[in-house]
Amino acid sequence: MTDYDVLRVFCGPRGGYGNELGVVREGSVLPEREERQAFAAKLGFSETVFVDDPERGVIDIYTPGVRLPFAGYPCVGAAWLLDVPELVTPAGVVGARQDGEFCWIEARAEWAPPRTLKQYPTAAEVDALPVPPPGEWIYAWAWEDESAGRIRARGFPGRGDGIDEDEATGAAAILLTEQLGRALNITQGAGSQLLTAPQPGGWVELGGRVYLER
Known part of the structure; x- marks a missing residue:
């Protein structure tokens, strides 16, 4: 192995x-x-x-x-x-x-694979979403606190490869940051945290905590 x-x-x-x-x-x-x-x-x-x-x-x-x-x-x-x-x-x-x-x-956002960014009115609606059938890659999101840049999100790859929901999706966070043009604090999946910040020249910073599992 x-x-x-x-x-x-x-x-x-x-x-x-x-x-x-x-x-x-x-x-x-x-x-x-x-x-x-x-x-x-x-x-x-x-x-x-x-x-x-x-x-x-x-x-x-x-x-x-x-x-x-x-x-x-x-x-x-x-x-x-x-x-x-x-x-x-x-x-x-x-x-x-x-x-x-x-x-x-x-x-750069153009490096990210295609994602469908789908906004919902409330975080509760994002929480209640069922896993969609295989198809497009959907990043469902809603503002938790727009003034503070806090977002609730879930990612559905739609690939049919056994990954029904992605717990944390950096590429989608980069695309959303470029679209909104502001720094974001994203809670995705069961409780993962992603931080982003747009930078000059079309760049986006993406940050988070990493732990060695094994």
Whole structure:
């Protein structure tokens, strides 16, 4: 069995929740895309990262079904684990920094995979949503406190690959931040926390807490 770490990314203030991420630190043990895709499917996490160069931060990201040029929570988790100033992804170079209990990355919204951002009138309506049938990737959200930038969100990948709901979705948070043009404090899923802030030149910062599960 290939060795891998399991992180929880975008944990809540008390360390709970977060989205589980698989990280294969020695990507060379599975060099082919087909091998990596099969291993990501076997692990069954929303995303799995393969590290191809830990010093330069070169990574490769897979869902159980597809390879992604960029994804938010895998980049935050990998940046925390590798403790590097940047990550190299197929989409581009992702800036990274540690700030106390938070790990931050800086990326561009156009790197994010397509998401349907669907606003609801209240957080209670978002909480009550059933899992939709497979189809488009839906990021359902509502203001909890608009003046404070606090948002309630849930993510439904719609892929039919066994991931009915995504506990914390960094790429969608980046897209929503670009759309709204302001810093956000997002509670997603059962209680994960994502922080964002728009930056000059079309960049968006995305931050959260990361813990090593095993």
